[in-house]
Amino acid sequence: MDQEQASPDTTQQREEAVTAVAIETLEELRTRHKKEQRDLTAKATALKKTATKGDKKKKKEVLAEVAQLEHGLNQQQESEEKAWLAEHGSSAASGGAHEEEEEEDDFDPNDIPIDHLTMDPTPSSKQPKQHQQQQQSSGGGGGGGKKPNRQKARKDRKAQALKELQDEAEMEAAGQVNMNEVERKAIEELATVMNVTVKDVTADGHCLYNAIADQLSQHYQTEHGDMMSPDDFNEYCKDLESTAVWGGQPELLAISRVHKVPIWVVQMGSPTVKLSADVYSTKTPLMVSYHRHMYGLGEHYNSLRPNNNKHV
CATH class of the missing domain: 3.90.70.80 (Cathepsin B; Chain A)
Structure with a gap:
């Protein structure tokens, strides 16, 4: 596949992006990164639709292209976060760690890696049902005073949000002209x-x-x-x-x-x-x-x- 060549304009844009990290809060930076991952997910879904059924060669090329785009975005985001931490210090980032632990139940559906969004959603879509069966078999209806399994509930919500994001990305790609x-x-x-x-x-x-x-x-x-x-x-x-x-x-x-x-x-x-x-x-x-x-x-x-x- 034809490889994209780095132009001076592209290099300048990357440098400006790293510089811009300094005027963002860590929360704003990560929010922007999540949006970029969602946008890339929609683009990856659209690219996969260009490979017709049975065309293994085209499918392989598309998957390679998607992997290259994901790798490039992950590298860029990693460098931006490192630049932010170098500018502000790790203490500024650790200040929000306790808040994140306290608000663990406030699940953000955007907090899903791009590699999960580009995979077959079938296994993930079945996950909530499996957790529900496990809860029923463990006697969750009893009044033993046990605290609810917050980690299991959070995984259920994450799996459901993953499927919703995949469906949304596929619907968006379906409306685009091929x-x-x-x-x-x-x-x-x-x-x-x-x-x-x-x-x-x-x-x-x-x-x-x-x-x-x-x-x-x-x-x-x-x-x-x-x-x-x-x-x-x-x-x-x-x-x-x-x-x-x-x-x-x-x-x-x-x-x-x-x-x-x-x-x-x-x-x-x-x-x-x-x-x-x-x-x-x-x-x-x-x-x-x-x-x-x-x-x-x-x-x-x-x-x-x-x-x-x-x-x-």
């Missing part, structure tokens, strides 16, 4: 008119180059009957082969000029971009599709193969 599906259908319609088929390219940060490499190999097979050597293609981009730097129109233009072939870029909502079409008008163009919404972390390129190509 732009990945809209874009996929639009590009497939364009590809049908052009009598080509979208050939999925691995989302590893090199998708633009891999899509072009696939096109070059198809043309080479047609002309020579053998697969093009990777070295032949990587000569002009060897400086990029060890990194996941994203490519764009400048790289496409460079590829077009190096190989003296036009390149067409099919995308949703815009005319097909035809690079070097006037310069190499007699050559068969390389064709790729440009996707903005296929993956949540950035843009993606796929290769477009002719429908009647025996090498597909």
